[in-house]
Amino acid sequence: MKLEGLEHVGIVVSDLDGCIKTFEDVLGIKCEARQSVEGNKVDVAEFNLGNTKLELVTPTDPASAVSKFLAARGNGIHHICLRVKDIEGWLDALSKRGVELIDKVPRHGAHGRSVAFLSPKSVCNVLVELTEYK
Numbered sequence: 779m780k781l782e783g784l785e786h787v788g789i790v791v792s793d794l795d796g797c798i799k800t801f802e803d804v805l806g807i808k809c810e811a812r813q814s815v816e817g818n819k820v821d822v823a824e825f826n827l828g829n830t831k832l833e834l835v836t837p838t839d840p841a842s843a844v845s846k847f848l849a850a851r852g853n854g855i856h857h858i859c860l861r862v863k864d865i866e867g868w869l870d871a872l873s874k875r876g877v878e879l880i881d882k883v884p885r886h887g888a889h890g891r892s893v894a895f896l897s898p899k900s901v902c903n904v905l906v907e908l909t910e911y912k
Contacts, residue, residue, distance in 0.1 A: 779868060782861035785909050786824070786831035790848050790856040794836040797853070798823050801832070815888050820844050822888050833859070833888075857895070857905035865892050865910040872896065884910065 791797040798809045811824040819842035825832040835856060837845035847856060862868050865884050873879055878897035887893030887909060896906040 779862070779864070779871060782863060782911055784830045785859040785861045785907075786833045787855060788833045788835050788857040788859060788907070789854065790844055790851075791834050791836050791853045792848055794821055794823055794834060797834050801825060801834070807832075811889075813888060814838065815886075817886050818842070818844070824888075857907050859893075859907040859909050861911045862908050863911060865894060865908055868908055869894055877901075 789797075801807060802809060807825045807827070809823050810826050812822065814821050816838075819839035820835050820837055823834040825834075835844060837848060839845060844856070869879060869882065869884070873882070877900045879894065880897050881894035884892035884894045887907075892910040894908050896908070898905045
């Protein structure tokens with residue numbers, strides 16, 4: 779099994795509209811998509827950078843994990859997302875190697891894709907999201 783590439787870098791922000799405008803004004807990039815991901819209790823804005831994306835994420839529920847991250851750390855990089863094929867196979871192989879999984883089975887993520895998160899404890903304190911591309 780091999781990684782298919784970097785899908786996006788997720789950045790948690792407290793003011794989604796303000797940060798969209800800042801990224802557009804400062805970096806000259808355009809927000810191409812916005813959506814709510816109710817299962818993760820977040821709103822997401824996406825900037826396409828060619829082979830990868832930047833994703834701005836803001837919590838919609840004060841009890842969510844993203845809200846807790848924001849309260850503890852403020853705006854900042856939250857996770858990296860990697861493209862894989864056969865996400866279930868990846869999770870099984872990682873689990874067998876002793877990698878701590880946040881999601882033992884994939885969940886519904888942005889754009890209708892299957893996603894799963896690996897515990898930062900297993901990846902040098904970096905939150906890693908896997909997303910399946912078929």
